[in-house]
Amino acid sequence: MPRGDLFPEIGPFETGFLPLSGGHVMYWEQAGNPHGPPVLFLHGGPGAGAGAVHRRFFDPGFWRIILFDQRGAGRSRPLGRLEANTTGHLVEDIEGLRRYLGIERWLLFGGSWGSTLALAYAQQFPAHVTGCVLRGVFLGRREEVEWFLYGLAAFFPDAHAAFVGHLGEPERADVLGAYLRRLTDLDPAVHGPAARAWSVYEGSCSTLLPSPDTVASFAADRTALGLARIEAHYFAHDLFLPPGGLLARMDRIAHVRAEIVQGRYDMICPAHTAFELAAAWPSARLTLVPDAGHSALEPGVRRALVAAVERFRDLA
Secondary structure, X not given: OOEOEOOOOOOOOEEEEEEOHHHOEEEEEEEEOOOOOEEEEEOOOOOOOOOHHHHHXXXXXXXXXXXXXXXXXXXXXXXXXOOOOOHHHHHHHHHHHHHHHOOOOXXXXXXXXXXXXXXXXXXXXXXXXXEEEEEOOOOOOHHHHXXXXXXXXXXXXXXXXXXXXXXXXXXXXXXXXXXXXXXXOOOHHHHHHHHHHHHHHHHHOXXXXXXXXXXXXXXXXXXXXXXXXXXXXXXXXXXXXXXXXXXXXXXXXXXXXXXXXXXXXXXXXXXXXXXXXXXXXXXXXXXXXXXXXXXXXXXXXXXXXXXXXHOOHHHO
């Protein structure tokens, strides 16, 4: 396969479940070269979960590839649980996984919410980070959440109309609050359709051109419930980030090498946020993909991400 596209499909060589605090259990796996330099994949959402395709950003003959599902997401248990589920918990979970696997330092790879979590972890544990590859940068600020909830209507009026149309007219004055109430309702007949409506909205806005396959993957029941419920929970609490946000703590990782890949037409996480991050990070290189939206699987984005990871081969 020519370098610059996704690598062939592979399975993990080890999987496991790690007990966490608050009754949560984390699914984790390792693939690729057991003796290679470790790279950690951080999935988006919050709540989306990791999948087999995410192993393919990394050369399996070189990298020790580690994936996990964050609290309440994917194969971690219980699905969609919000108790003891904050950014602080997730950062500690990552550090616990590092210690459990006996890893000294690792490369972080994360897109969208995964970029947020990578920054939060790196800022707390910079000594254990060899570098960062980030995509579709999201800094978790209030204006970014408001853009997702309302601003996207300027570019995806049809998807946004369906999103808010799931709510009753009186509820639309507080879209986030209304969705959170429905998503935390114990009745599957209430939280199930709300989760699908939220998740389909996000999937519909994630690619430069319409992608029925992307929308269908977002609409799957397990994906939708974890993504929508946990995402709304985090949005309602300002992503559980410290006062001043992530940009205020960039001095902690100013020396850490970073590759930032950003689709010019990313509507979920508009490009100006990636520019702000790059401007605050002396060791970062920004690659702007001219013909892409938000999804990591858009052709230009995935090629740029693979190339970015390849530039970290000297970590070995």
